[in-house]
Amino acid sequence: MNSFATSPGTRDILPPDAARWRAFQEAFAEVASRYGCSYMIPPMFEDLGVFLRLGEATDVVTKEMYDFEDKGGRRVALRPEQTASVCRAFVQHRPTTPWKVWYAGPNFRYEKPQQGRYRQFDQVGVEVLGVTDPHADVEVIALAWDFYRALGLRQVHLALNTLGNADERARWTEALAKYFRDHEEQLTVDSRATLAKNPLRVLDSKRPDDAPVIQGAPRIEDYLGVESAQHFAVVRQSLTELGIPFTVEARLVRGLDYYCHTTFEFVSTSLSAAHTAIGGGGRYDGLVEQLGGPATPGVGFALGLDRTLLACDAESVFPSPRETVRVFVVDTTGGGEALRVAAELRAADISTDRAFEQRSMKAQMKAADRSGAEIALIIGSDELASDSIVMRLMSSGEQTTVKRANLIEIVQRTLAVTDVK
Numbered sequence: 330m331n332s333f334a335t336s337p338g339t340r341d342i343l344p345p346d347a348a349r350w351r352a353f354q355e356a357f358a359e360v361a362s363r364y365g366c367s368y369m370i371p372p373m374f375e376d377l378g379v380f381l382r383l384g385e386a387t388d389v390v391t392k393e394m395y396d397f398e399d400k401g402g403r404r405v406a407l408r409p410e411q412t413a414s415v416c417r418a419f420v421q422h423r424p425t426t427p428w429k430v431w432y433a434g435p436n437f438r439y440e441k442p443q444q445g446r447y448r449q450f451d452q453v454g455v456e457v458l459g460v461t462d463p464h465a466d467v468e469v470i471a472l473a474w475d476f477y478r479a480l481g482l483r484q485v486h487l488a489l490n491t492l493g494n495a496d497e498r499a500r501w502t503e504a505l506a507k508y509f510r511d512h513e514e515q516l517t518v519d520s521r522a523t524l525a526k527n528p529l530r531v532l533d534s535k536r537p538d539d540a541p542v543i544q545g546a547p548r549i550e551d552y553l554g555v556e557s558a559q560h561f562a563v564v565r566q567s568l569t570e571l572g573i574p575f576t577v578e579a580r581l582v583r584g585l586d587y588y589c590h591t592t593f594e595f596v597s598t599s600l601s602a603a604h605t606a607i608g609g610g611g612r613y614d615g616l617v618e619q620l621g622g623p624a625t626p627g628v629g630f631a632l633g634l635d636r637t638l639l640a641c642d643a644e645s646v647f648p649s650p651r652e653t654v655r656v657f658v659v660d661t662t663g664g665g666e667a668l669r670v671a672a673e674l675r676a677a678d679i680s681t682d683r684a685f686e687q688r689s690m691k692a693q694m695k696a697a698d699r700s701g702a703e704i705a706l707i708i709g710s711d712e713l714a715s716d717s718i719v720m721r722l723m724s725s726g727e728q729t730t731v732k733r734a735n736l737i738e739i740v741q742r743t744l745a746v747t748d749v750k
């Protein structure tokens with residue numbers, strides 16, 4: 330018989346890692362609600378057109394989309410990210426603004442799988458729609474910053490840039506295209522290919538051979554109008570006021586086409602070069618309109634869960650929560666008493682596990698040990714006959730016999746004491 334394994338770029342998230350994922354999302358939920366953001370759940374697939382708006386010249390759209398025709402002949406795609414879906418939802422439902430939402434869940438990109446880069450990867454993110462105020466940019470950056478702190482990460486660097494408004498960005502891109510074409514013979518083959526599709530993204534190249542040409546490329550600051558320069562100045566001042574350190578990086582353009590004004594990226598300095606970007610975002614004032622809605626500004630970010638957890642590993646922070654039960658029931662009389670005792674304990678909100686299949690006392694005690702429970706409740710024929718149960722404290726091995734009728738109360742009391750320790 331054939332057996333199957335996960336597809337390339339996908340993984341099973343097994344215990345105890347899965348508990349860590351859940352704790353990650355819960356930590357994010359807590360910080361996001363502290364900032365007044367509400368949870369939303371966009372669908373995992375949408376009309377392909379929603380994602381085409383991300384920009385015809387981006388890898389995410391041209392090479393990496395999981396798109397297919399469904400049985401009804403619709404062209405759909407698994408979401409490669411969620412900002413476009415949030416904007417599509419905004420256009421469809423027209424909530425009052427500012428609309429501040431957060432989301433969490435998997436995205437799909439047909440990338441070359443490697444450490445820190447998967448075909449199914451999780452993100453948590455925030456989008457704020459309907460606000461042009463640069464303080465909104467600062468809020469979303471501060472939210473991400475607080476979240477990294479909440480995880481315990483310290484080696485996170487914030488890189489910041491502005492792309493100006495649509496016109497300024499277009500004029501700068503034109504100047505970049507001309508400059509890179511004039512110096513094309515000094516660019517690597519890969520960057521020449523990028524130049525043909527999206528001159529802005531040549532700036533993204535991390536290849537050392539491209540560095541000298543990129544160094545001399547036109548800079549956005551020379552193309553910014555007064556308003557855009559002012560917007561960026563407020564962002565920088567406010568971040569400084571909040572004590573959030575950053576560096577302005579003129580080369581930071583980010584992958585997707587819809588960004589304008591503020592763009593930012595969080596880089597983990599504890600990770601190796603291939604996957605140091607653990608999150609990023611920016612302003613995307615044109616996206617809602619492109620999706621058929623009224624002109625609506627937006628700003629947001631998404632953080633890669635998989636990669637952020639790699640950063641947590643590198644800094645030895647945010648370990649998997651312990652997933653253990655507090656009580657384990659051992660029953661050598663057939664299991665009927667274990668059934669009743671476990672039910673009573675669970676009804677009293679005490680996490681409980683038990684052994685099955687009438688295994689030997691030794692095997693059941695071994696299972697109790699493995700479970701990590703603080704208390705084992707042991708039922709043999711003597712106990713069953715005398716309406717009692719042996720309570721064993723797993724840490725000390727101390728055993729007492731307790732009356733069946735008082736069991737729940739005594740277990741509760743004992744656990745309350747171990748709780749404080």
Ligand code: AMP
Nearest residue numbers: 445446447450606607608609632633636
């Ligand atoms: P993006 O949506 O491309 O701006 O990505 C935002 C964040 O998602 C990145 O900083 C990464 O942390 C994460 N990310 C993007 N693509 C992948 C991937 N294929 N595998 C794992 N994480 C990813």
